[in-house]
Each structure stands twice: as C-alpha cells, then as structure tokens.
Amino acid sequence: MKLTIKDIARIANVSPTTVSRVMNGKTEYVTQETQERVLKVIEETNYQPNQIARSLVTRETRTIGLVLPDIRNPFFTELSRGIEDYANQLGYFVILCNTDHKSEKEIQYISLLKDKYIDGLIVVSSLENPISHIKKITTENTPIVLIDHKANDEEINCVYFNNYQGGYLATKHLIDLGHKNIGCITGPLHVQSAVERFNGYKDALRDNNISFKDEFIFQGNYRYEDGIESAKYYKSIGVTSIFASNDLMALGANQKLAELGVKIPEDISIVGLDNITPIGISDSFLTTINQPFYEMGKTACSLLLDQLKGLIQTNKNIQFDATLVLGKSTAHPKK
Amino acid sequence: MKLTIKDIARIANVSPTTVSRVMNGKTEYVTQETQERVLKVIEETNYQPNQIARSLVTRETRTIGLVLPDIRNPFFTELSRGIEDYANQLGYFVILCNTDHKSEKEIQYISLLKDKYIDGLIVVSSLENPISHIKKITTENTPIVLIDHKANDEEINCVYFNNYQGGYLATKHLIDLGHKNIGCITGPLHVQSAVERFNGYKDALRDNNISFKDEFIFQGNYRYEDGIESAKYYKSIGVTSIFASNDLMALGANQKLAELGVKIPEDISIVGLDNITPIGISDSFLTTINQPFYEMGKTACSLLLDQLKGLIQTNKNIQFDATLVLGKSTAHPKK
DNA sequence: TATCTTATTGAAACCGATTTCAGAAACCGA
DNA sequence: TCGGTTTCTGAAATCGGTTTCAATAAGATA
Numbered sequence A, B: 001m002k003l004t005i006k007d008i009a010r011i012a013n014v015s016p017t018t019v020s021r022v023m024n025g026k027t028e029y030v031t032q033e034t035q036e037r038v039l040k041v042i043e044e045t046n047y048q049p050n051q052i053a054r055s056l057v058t059r060e061t062r063t064i065g066l067v068l069p070d071i072r073n074p075f076f077t078e079l080s081r082g083i084e085d086y087a088n089q090l091g092y093f094v095i096l097c098n099t100d101h102k103s104e105k106e107i108q109y110i111s112l113l114k115d116k117y118i119d120g121l122i123v124v125s126s127l128e129n130p131i132s133h134i135k136k137i138t139t140e141n142t143p144i145v146l147i148d149h150k151a152n153d154e155e156i157n158c159v160y161f162n163n164y165q166g167g168y169l170a171t172k173h174l175i176d177l178g179h180k181n182i183g184c185i186t187g188p189l190h191v192q193s194a195v196e197r198f199n200g201y202k203d204a205l206r207d208n209n210i211s212f213k214d215e216f217i218f219q220g221n222y223r224y225e226d227g228i229e230s231a232k233y234y235k236s237i238g239v240t241s242i243f244a245s246n247d248l249m250a251l252g253a254n255q256k257l258a259e260l261g262v263k264i265p266e267d268i269s270i271v272g273l274d275n276i277t278p279i280g281i282s283d284s285f286l287t288t289i290n291q292p293f294y295e296m297g298k299t300a301c302s303l304l305l306d307q308l309k310g311l312i313q314t315n316k317n318i319q320f321d322a323t324l325v326l327g328k329s330t331a332h333p334k335k
Numbered sequence C: 001t002a003t004c005t006t007a008t009t010g011a012a013a014c015c016g017a018t019t020t021c022a023g024a025a026a027c028c029g030a
Numbered sequence D: 001t002c003g004g005t006t007t008c009t010g011a012a013a014t015c016g017g018t019t020t021c022a023a024t025a026a027g028a029t030a
Helices: A005-012 A016-023 A032-045 A051-058 A074-089 A103-115 A130-137 A163-176 A192-207 A224-237 A247-259 A293-308 B005-012 B016-023 B032-045 B051-058 B074-089 B103-115 B130-137 B163-176 B192-207 B224-237 B247-259 B293-308
Strands: A063-068 A093-098 A120-123 A144-147 A157-161 A182-186 A217-219 A241-244 A269-271 A288-290 A317-320 A323-325 B063-068 B093-098 B120-123 B144-147 B157-161 B182-186 B217-219 B241-244 B269-271 B288-290 B317-320 B323-325
Touching: A005 A016, A005 A032, A016 A032, A051 B051, A063 A074, A063 A103, A074 A093, A074 A293, A074 B093, A093 A103, A093 B074, A103 A120, A103 A130, A120 A130, A120 A293, A130 A144, A144 A293, A157 A293, A163 A182, A163 A192, A163 A241, A163 A269, A163 A288, A163 A323, A182 A192, A182 A224, A182 A247, A217 A224, A224 A241, A224 A247, A241 A247, A247 A269, A293 A317, B005 B016, B005 B032, B016 B032, B063 B074, B063 B103, B074 B093, B074 B293, B093 B103, B103 B120, B103 B130, B120 B130, B120 B293, B130 B144, B144 B293, B157 B293, B163 B182, B163 B192, B163 B241, B163 B269, B163 B288, B163 B323, B182 B192, B182 B224, B182 B247, B217 B224, B224 B241, B224 B247, B241 B247, B247 B269, B293 B317
Parallel strands: A063 A093, A063 A120, A120 A144, A144 A157, A157 A317, A182 A217, A182 A241, A241 A269, B063 B093, B063 B120, B120 B144, B144 B157, B157 B317, B182 B217, B182 B241, B241 B269
Antiparallel strands: A093 B093, A288 A323, B288 B323
C-alpha cells in the first residue's frame, strides 16, 4: 500500500501540514527537532509524495510539451536532445509529439497538451500562421517558444537560424575559391527558409559583381532526389560549383555527379547547408554551413523555463548564426 | 477564468455528478434530455475537464515513459516513432528520457517517472541486470516492456531482435554467393547482441563446412572508426568478403577500402546489419540485414497498452526476425 | 391500493497534496 | 505581573474531478 502524507504525519506524530512544510523546505518556522524527526520517517519509509496531488494545487506539472514535424529528421533529433538535456537538468520532463507536418495533428496535439496542464510548450510549427493559431488554443499565460520562426515585436518567443547568412556564406566561400559559374539548387520557394537562403545566394553574387543567371538555378524541394535530378542538368550546362540549399540535395547531387563521371571537387565543387552529419560518421566529406540545432534547442528550453519562473517577462527573438564547415567537396576551379 | 465542472453543472442546472456521468459516457441512467442539455453547455462553453484532477482519482495519466540511451541513434529514433504513433492513436502521451548509456541516469529517470504516476514504462536498458533493478524501483503493478532484452519465463515483457539469425543470414548470403574467405568485424563481445551475431556467423560457416579462422576476426566496438581501422587489416590478409556486425562498421570499412583502391563489391563484398538508412536517402548501397525498429516499437507499445487495459495478464517475450536487404555492396567473388 | 422494482438525480466523501488562518506556547519589555 | 510579539503547530479549506450511496419519482406487480 502506497504511503500518503497522512501516514507520515501519523508516524512522525505531527500534522500533514508540518510534513508538507518540511518537504518543501519551508522550515523557517519548524524546529530543528521536529524537522529531523519528519525527515527520518520519510527516509525510513522511503516516502515519495504523489506528484499529481501536488500538481492539482500548485498548478505546475514540471512537464513541457515538444511539438515537431518528425523526430526522424536529424534537425529535430538534435534539437530535441538540446531541449531534453536542459529540461532534465532543471527537473522537467518532455512530452514528445510528432505532427508529420499535418496541421490537424499539430492543433490536436497542442489542444490535448493544454488540458494536461503542461507548464510550457515548444513548437516547430507546420501551420500557415502559427502565432495566431497557437495563441487561440493555449491558455493566456502558458509560456511558448516557437522554433524556426520569426515574430514581429514581442508577440511570442522565437528561436531561429539566420538562413540568409547561411546562403550568403556558402556562396561567398565558392566565390572566394575563385568560382564564377555557381549553380544554386533552391528549396521549395513557398517556404520562408528557402527564400532566405536563396536571397543570401543572390546577394553574395551581387556584392561580388557576379551577374545572376537564371539558367544556373534549379528549383528543388529539400529532398535527396532533387539533388540527383539536378546533376544531369548541371553537368550539361557546365557550372564549376553548386550551392545546394540543404545537405540532402547536396549529397544527392554529389552522388549522381560522381556516377556521371564528374570529379568532386576537381570538376565541380559542392556546398550544402545544415550540417547533418550522419551519426557516428566523423570524417565529413561535405563542405557545408552549420546550423546549431542542439544549441537552438537548449536556448529555446532555457527561454521557456526562465519565463516559467518569472525570470523574464518580455518575449524574445533569438537568431543563430551560420558558420562555414570545411569539407572535401570544395576546391579552386580548374583553370 | 477557467471553467470547472461545478460551473457547467450550475449553468446546465444539474449536479456535478451528472456532468461527470455525461462526459464519461456513463449515460445508462441519464435521460436523453439532460444529457443533451449538458452536452450543449459543454459545447457552448468549450469546457475541457482538468486532467490532473481526473488523474488524482482515476489513477491514470494516459502517459507512458520511454527510457532509452540516445534518441540520436537511428535505431531509437525509429523505435520511438513506432511507439509514439501507436500511443497517440490510443490517446496516450510519451515522455522521452535519454540516459546516454549511464546507469545512474537510467535509474534516476525511472524513479522520477514512478513518482509522476505514469501508466506504463518502455525501457531500452543500459543496466547490467535490468529486470531486478527496474522491478526494484517501480511499483508492483506498473506495466513494463523491455526492448532489446530477453527474459526467462514470464518475468517481464520483452521485445527483441533475433541477432543470431541476423548474423547467420548475413554470412549465409556471402556463402551463397560463393565466398569462402569471409571476414567478420564483431561488436563489443561483452554485449549480448554482439555475441549472438558472432555466433550466427560461426554457425553459418560450420553448417556449410567452411572452417572458422581466427585471423578473419576483427573485434570492433560498433563504431564507424572500427570499420575504418579494420580495412587495412582485411586488405592485407586478402579476404573476399566481410560481414560487419553493424552498418556503421560496414560503412567505415567500405569507405576506407575504397580509399585504399579496393573495389566494392568486385574485390571485396561487404554485408552490414541493422539497416539504418540515412533519412531521405533512398537508394541503398549497402547489402544488410533489416532490423524492424518501427515495428518493434509499435509492438512494445501495444503490449504495454494491452496489459494496461487488462487485456492480457501474462508477460510475453516477442522476437523479431531478421531479413536480408540486397544492396550493391555484395557480389560473387572473382575467380 | 399497497408494495416492490427500476430509472434518474444529487449530496457528500474521496483522491493526496498545499495553504490559510487561528491557537498555543515561549519570550520580552515595562 | 501583564499585554504584546514572535515562534511553532495543526485543523480545515482547497484544488477539480469521480464515485458511493441515498433519495425521489415513476412504473410494475399483486
């Protein structure tokens, strides 16, 4: 039979009130002696208070919800570890919810989480207009952090990556190596991140007096297959280098170009963006732009918990920088 | 201000008891008319009952705990999706806990989860003797499923992969292709799964009258680097094929052998084991043995929830079969 | 018509903690 | 010695549901 606070009170010959006080460290008005007596009983009986009963009155569950498209995506896996590690350190649990990019699933999950009285919510949203939707279904005072989204003003907490800078740096690297004919495999251009990466590419060209050429652009969809598909095209038009808007497409292009007899990086240099290193594989072949997923998760979680504890009041927008990671897939163009 | 069951009762002009009955479908003794009245009020006020208060009396949280070494490991990522999908379908939440293979972290997590009154627990344990440890810290009647572990009798629920069969099939495939000099990169031999895979290798040789040679064995640690390291050795002793006890080592060996000028599969065939396909990359190069992680997770979760609902009483041990996945890394040996 | 079921509803207890508030004891200054 | 603080403790209310049990009304039976 599970012990309750009343049992402990009876055994220690005090009231439940006192037991509660001792457990919660509100001992300023409890004598050293009774305190020790209670602690001894707790120790001996190995008593653990019922967290649900606690939650009912304290209104905190020490649990946060994490809603994201698919944990199998390496970005989100890494992100989730950043979040979980930080949360665990401060005694919080994380409930994981995969939405598979489906709006209904996302809304349903968030709504269910609300009923569960989680203390906070971290969301990588797939909704058209996440802020208004999410605010509609959550309680006024639940802290929320949106990842991979940028808000105006201080509407909501946001943590996101500087995609523009990523595209810019990748392209600049190729330019610095001496490339002038630089292809660009874009992401789906109805998605904000893809547009920004593309803008980074364009601006890097402009800033270095290289004219933008439409035929150098191949529109992809962030999939490996898009990279594969682009290969034949790029081989035929003869670029000396390619900036792929994500690593998956970069790897696809690399794979197919190699099969077509194109030497990487001698004939064509390739830069990716994301830095998704397959687990355990240390030697990185691909030159790419690092996106600090783990750090972003950690920051999102710390933002959330700070707000939870009232340490900060206003919402923040935090942007993460892109950095170049040198691999073996880029080199000077051949003369 | 959040509505409570009393508010609804007042508005609908009934007692909280009746509201509760209607919400829980215990309507056999509620007239159609009052039922509709209550439902209408719930609908109009958008009332959502407080799940914590419910849990306090029903003793169920509709939440299960998932404890595993590291979600970044593709096995566990896939496993977690199998679990989460199934749990979500039945209205359960999943709390994710990474132990980083540390015993203290695992024990601490399980103990904390117990206090939280989760309904069930799924564990991929890193403990020496998981069953006795886990049973010590959990309540008598919490359903538990162990993954990647095999129990005697019906001590506890287990879901695991037939590692022996995996090693056997991989080796048999090479033998069927005509190979006789078959190297084997083992896993860490203090780990059960590694021993079983190795035994599968040995028995496949024996059953086909190929003598076991000690010099064909390279002991690894399931890491990419171990594969890299083994390459020089295998090139020097001249095997025609290699069975690597996991995909990571297979990929490492492949990488390094290719660098050393060895043609795969013409000069040396390689078989892995695990079938960890990098996300989004469809064309599989490596011939390997599939381990059905997603299915295993799903089954573990269904086992847990069935037990939770009292649908099954006895504990079960469920074994999953290995299957061969043909890639481009194996071929007949050269004459 | 009197009695016995059966259908319908609600008052009150309960789950197991925290928190408010009041009372008792000890201490203190005049 | 006496009123006023301060220290220590516990009774009871509370959080928001579910469940038990009793009460009432309606219908059935004899």
